[in-house]
Structures are given as structure tokens and as C-alpha cells.
Amino acid sequence: MEMIASRLDDLLATEGLEIRADGRAGSGAVLTMQALAAVAVANPRLHVQEWPFFSSARKGAPTRGFLRISRRPIAKASEITHPHIACLLDEGVTTTVDFAQGVPHGGIFILNTTRSPEDGARRFRLSGRVVTIDGDGIAQRFLKKPIGNISLLACLTELLPGFDQEVTQERLRWLLGRRRLPASMIEANCNLFAASLGCANIADCDEAGPTDHQPSPFPGYGDLAPGAQSRLRLSRNNLTSAYARTGYRLKFADPEGICNGCGHCIVNCPENIIEFHPDPAIGVRVTGALITQYCKLCHECIAICPKGLFTEAPLPAEGKGGSQQ
């Protein structure tokens, strides 16, 4: 284990550590990366980049979270195609996604599964350090539903050098509070985190063939900035607003002009529909979102805005709204 810790420490000091998490919408892959990012951000020595990648649909569709952590400034702003650590939140997603794609031989794999590391390595043809934890089972005890992301977060915290478990718990509490979870649920998640520590099974395995997990011939979106992929991915015929919760719409309101121009909503909106204009004082000023056809009410902007300027509101009786102010 010390060898892994020193290798990860070297990565933090040199090229930077890259982590990718695969799951389904609702499985918490994105929250796992966001919580780790929140812990890393609390350390003034670390630079952090985190962003999610969604497909068009809401619940059940594949989602990906990307996280870069480094002691040096991070110049890259692209998808992670060769992660040092690959996390799998939901085995079901492997029918369409190769969660281990591009992971170098000897990489680290963390799986939410009831399998042993050896069985997981055989099933998914993995070579490297394989960590498995029955996150769904542990969550069932604390949350009454199988959602293994907090257990994976605990595994990651134990693995990463300099990641303190108490700090992680405190940041998790903060993050869930921002998502407006009731206090009892926040407490249950923190208890779930604590109960997951030390529960992982770990083994070094060598089950990958020479051609397994090759990077996709599709080169990804290369060096495009996070968020830029949305414009490429978006089909004008795919009216993603159809996935929004029925009877509700996104509402943006900033009557006191408190938008601070942080741009988090712009970068995180998977549909690239946040409207803004240049502002000499704060860089950009957000004015709303073009919700009529493409807002799927994924809640990313609602969760991420530090000023709480986005909300979900019932549709007015007279009909649907368009661009929001």
C-alpha cells in the first residue's frame, strides 16, 4: 500500500493525478468527484479541475466524472482518456461503456460491487490494483437505497496521500448541504462514509490481455475546454427539454445583481444553454438560460451556483416559459 501511496504522491508532484468515474445518472459518480475536488480545494498546495459529462437523458443514462489533482498548475482542459484511477459506480453501465478504457497497465480500479477483487479483475479483464467494496450494500443499511458512491469516496480518501478522512466528511457535509439534502440525510451519508472506511477488499491482479481497454479510435474532444463538447454533441433535433421533470422548469432570478461571474453554471451546464454577456467588473454576467427546448432540469446549475440564483419552479398555468430572467 505504501508503494501505491508514493506513486500517487509522485504523480501529484509531476504530471498530475487523473481520476475518472463511470456510473448512471443517479448513481452519484459526479458527486463522488465533486466531493473529492472539494477536499482537494481545501488544500492550498493542490490545483484541482473537476467536471462532469452527461448524455442527453436523465435518470439511468451513463454519466462520467473527471478529476485532475496536481501540485502544479493544471494546463489541460479536456476529457481524461488515460486515468491513473478508474472508478465504477454501477456495473450495469459496462454494457455500453468501458470504464477501464485507456487505464495504463498497473493502474488502479475501484469498483462498487459485491465481487472480490480477483473476480472483478476476471470479469472486467483488469491488470493493476483492484479495490472492491459493496457500496450498494452498505448504503442500503444507512440510506435504505443502493447507492455506492459514498463508499467509493471513502476508498478514494484512504488511497490518496494527504487526504484526511475528517476533512472529507466535513466537505461532504458541506456539499450535500448545498444540494439541499435534509439534515437527517446528510447525517446518514456521513455515517455511511465512516462505516465504509476499512471495508474495501484489495488485490493486485493481472487479467487484461494486450488489446483490452485500448483507447477509443474516436479521439474524444481533445483539448476543447470543458463545456465546449456540448456544442458538438448537441443535436438540434434532440429536444432535451423533454427529459425535464414534468410540470416544472428552471428559473433564474438575480434582482440584486449578485452574480459574481464565477462561470460555474456556464461550464457545468451539459446543454451549453446558459446565457451571459461580458461584464467589465466581473468578467461575465449571467442573465438566464435558454430553457425552451434544451433544459432537461438536470440541476447542475442549481447545485453549483454559489449565489443560489437558479431554482426549479412549477410551470405557470398559462403555459411554458422561454428564456429565463
Ligand code: SF4
Ligand atoms: S438545469 Fe441548468 S445545467 Fe441543467 S440543462 Fe438546465 S440550464 Fe443546463
Ligand code: SF4
Ligand atoms: S454560477 Fe451563479 S454566480 Fe456563478 S456565474 Fe453562474 S449565475 Fe453567476
